[in-house]
Amino acid sequence: MHPSGLSARGVSVAIRGKRLVSDVDLDVVPGTVTILVGPNGAGKSTLLKALTGEMRLAAGRVTLDGADIHAMPPRDLAFRRAVLPQAAEVAFPFTVEEVIAIGLIGAQAPDRAAHVARLLQQVDLPGFGGRRYDSLSGGERQRVQLARVLAQIDCARRAYPDGAAPPAFLFLDEPTSSLDLGHQLTVLALAREHARAGGGVLAVLHDLNLAAMVADRMVVLAGGRVVAEGAPGTVLTDDVLARAFGVKVRVGAVPVGPFVLPQSIGAEGLRP
Amino acid sequence: MSAAPVPGTLEMAPSGAADRARPVKAGLILFALLAIVAFLGAIAIGPLSIAPGRVLAVIADAVWGEGASLTGAALRERVVVMDVRLPRAMLGALVGAGTAVAGAIMQGVFRNALADPGLVGIAPGAGLAAVAWVVFGGAVAHLLPLGLQGLGLSLAAFAGGLLTTLVIARLATRGGQTSVATLLFAGLALGALASAGTGVMVFIASEQQTREFLFWTMGSLGGATWLKAALAAPFVFALVALSPFLARGLDAMALGEAEAFHVGIDVNRLKRICVVAVAAGVGAAVAAAGVVAFIGLMVPHLARLVIGPGHRALLPAAALLGAAVVLGADILARMIAAPAELPLGVVTALIGAPFFLWLLMGRRAFAG
Numbered sequence: 001m002h003p004s005g006l007s008a009r010g011v012s013v014a015i016r017g018k019r020l021v022s023d024v025d026l027d028v029v030p031g032t033v034t035i036l037v038g039p040n041g042a043g044k045s046t047l048l049k050a051l052t053g054e055m056r057l058a059a060g061r062v063t064l065d066g067a068d069i070h071a072m073p074p075r076d077l078a079f080r081r082a083v084l085p086q087a088a089e090v091a092f093p094f095t096v097e098e099v100i101a102i103g104l105i106g107a108q109a110p111d112r113a114a115h116v117a118r119l120l121q122q123v124d125l126p127g128f129g130g131r132r133y134d135s136l137s138g139g140e141r142q143r144v145q146l147a148r149v150l151a152q153i154d155c156a157r158r159a160y161p162d163g164a165a166p167p168a169f170l171f172l173d174e175p176t177s178s179l180d181l182g183h184q185l186t187v188l189a190l191a192r193e194h195a196r197a198g199g200g201v202l203a204v205l206h207d208l209n210l211a212a213m214v215a216d217r218m219v220v221l222a223g224g225r226v227v228a229e230g231a232p233g234t235v236l237t238d239d240v241l242a243r244a245f246g247v248k249v250r251v252g253a254v255p256v257g258p259f260v261l262p263q264s265i266g267a268e269g270l271r272p
Numbered sequence: 273m274s275a276a277p278v279p280g281t282l283e284m285a286p287s288g289a290a291d292r293a294r295p296v297k298a299g300l301i302l303f304a305l306l307a308i309v310a311f312l313g314a315i316a317i318g319p320l321s322i323a324p325g326r327v328l329a330v331i332a333d334a335v336w337g338e339g340a341s342l343t344g345a346a347l348r349e350r351v352v353v354m355d356v357r358l359p360r361a362m363l364g365a366l367v368g369a370g371t372a373v374a375g376a377i378m379q380g381v382f383r384n385a386l387a388d389p390g391l392v393g394i395a396p397g398a399g400l401a402a403v404a405w406v407v408f409g410g411a412v413a414h415l416l417p418l419g420l421q422g423l424g425l426s427l428a429a430f431a432g433g434l435l436t437t438l439v440i441a442r443l444a445t446r447g448g449q450t451s452v453a454t455l456l457f458a459g460l461a462l463g464a465l466a467s468a469g470t471g472v473m474v475f476i477a478s479e480q481q482t483r484e485f486l487f488w489t490m491g492s493l494g495g496a497t498w499l500k501a502a503l504a505a506p507f508v509f510a511l512v513a514l515s516p517f518l519a520r521g522l523d524a525m526a527l528g529e530a531e532a533f534h535v536g537i538d539v540n541r542l543k544r545i546c547v548v549a550v551a552a553g554v555g556a557a558v559a560a561a562g563v564v565a566f567i568g569l570m571v572p573h574l575a576r577l578v579i580g581p582g583h584r585a586l587l588p589a590a591a592l593l594g595a596a597v598v599l600g601a602d603i604l605a606r607m608i609a610a611p612a613e614l615p616l617g618v619v620t621a622l623i624g625a626p627f628f629l630w631l632l633m634g635r636r637a638f639a640g
Contacts (some may be wrong), residue, residue, distance in 0.1 A: 054530050091526040092581030102524050105536050141556075152535060179527035188630075207365025 004065050005030050005200055006169050011060035013050045020046040022224045026202040030167035033191055035211040036204045038221035039245050044204045045173055046158065047221065051202065053085050066128040071121050078105050079159055081169040082152040088145050090133045094258035096144050103151035106159045119147040124186055146175065146187060160252050170194050172203035175209065188214045208260045212236055233258050299579035303592035310599035314361040317603050319611060320352050325591040327353060343387035346579050360496035364505065365595035368567060370508035370557040371585055372594025374516060374550040374566025376622055380522035380583055381546045382452055388569045389554040391438050393459040394433040396559045401432020402488055403473040406481045427557035433558055436462055437551035491617025493602050500560045507556035511549055515587035518546065522583040564598060565617045566624025571597055572630060
């Protein structure tokens, strides 16, 4: 098998002898959005770090178009995938534009200011280029980081002749955690757009309803193992949620797809 | 996101950003001018005061002149400029530039504006080696090539700083990963050990040896010679020449090590290069002039205030400003108690420490 796209086989990750992720098989297919869900401590972020090449594997292999990503030079990897961290502090008083420019890899575009302005427009922060990063709110910082990640994806595409760029992969670790509803939708729309343009997306999300809305495929992780995967309609069942999250909720269905009703546990269910 | 988009906002955005752009070019020009003024001032000012215009004429005459035998005042001017003040100013500029660039690189690697080359054990390690030389060097000095015998103390300090740094970097590296936290703590521990060793040396040293050592730990350009400047120059120039290649990596490191890796930086390689470069640069500076306090900490701070934290401009700015500050401090060191000379490190600490406290109080955000 020569899988195109990003592919994990038998991946295990351990920190100080403790297994955090065990024997995970997972594919991020170009043109699709895969959403990783699971309870706290399920190993979602750890798995993401293994897939981006940041963390060493205890066992298994992660390949990108057949090549082992842990053997690829960081620079080559940067032209194939970008990563949005959960939260990023910036050590020095950089401006928003300077932070985004860190994502500009390879040959520099002649119109850096215009490029940055366009990215800021995409994440709904027009005119923020000259602001100090450390003066922004958590949600604004998250969107600046997203703009940096999009800058990297842009540059990766530009590094190839027109239309010849291989698919780039976008890894998002809880990209909506500090955002209001409107901006959560903005971010997920950008992720969808990246997939529509031919890229692959893997995102960790906590909100199952947003996950169901944006995902082509969902992977449910619990105790470091995959407990279910597939289309949202097949993954989001009462049974899977009970096994993964240990809660008895009901999954409903509306014409656009499945939805999870936390209210279905009733007032009784909130008692410890 | 409270402000509603108003017509024209979009078009204004790029120019608005440009309005707030940092005065990078102006800042670099300012620092370069300061360095030039301080350099000429360091040669012009002294017991024999020479007009800045004369300074250039004397140098030009010494380099390109016909070598006509000078007499009286002209001879005295040439000797003062060429044999005393010019090498001293050269050495001061090199020490200032090397220490300040090393400080800026260290702060970038540690992601902390309070980091200082002293933290990775260079100063204490160099200190121990220097005292050891003062106490025991006489026994081994004859092993050195004849021309370098007078530089035994400097060479020992350089080797000590480099060795300590390499040991600490070795301790902090496990399986190819260099932990910045371990590096820092190993540096503190080995620094304490080196200081204890220095204490033992001072205890067994003679009174004359102790005085020699004390002068060295307080930093001074007093012993400047052309040879010392020539020995320090390759290291400082190499450090400055290397800095453009480190700039992007250090900028990315400000986001965090994982993020730097994600944008394509080989983080462990960057850290290794920085540690060795800094150890060599600071080792050379310390070997030439002793420990000149606060330059590595204060100068990058100041430069960042003017031109911002981007390392592409910050590293050359630190080199220029570092040269200017050390030369300025050396002028003060020679003038305050003239004809006696204060140790340079004492002057930089007297200026640097209060300045630094003021900076911390007023601008907590810059403390990182």
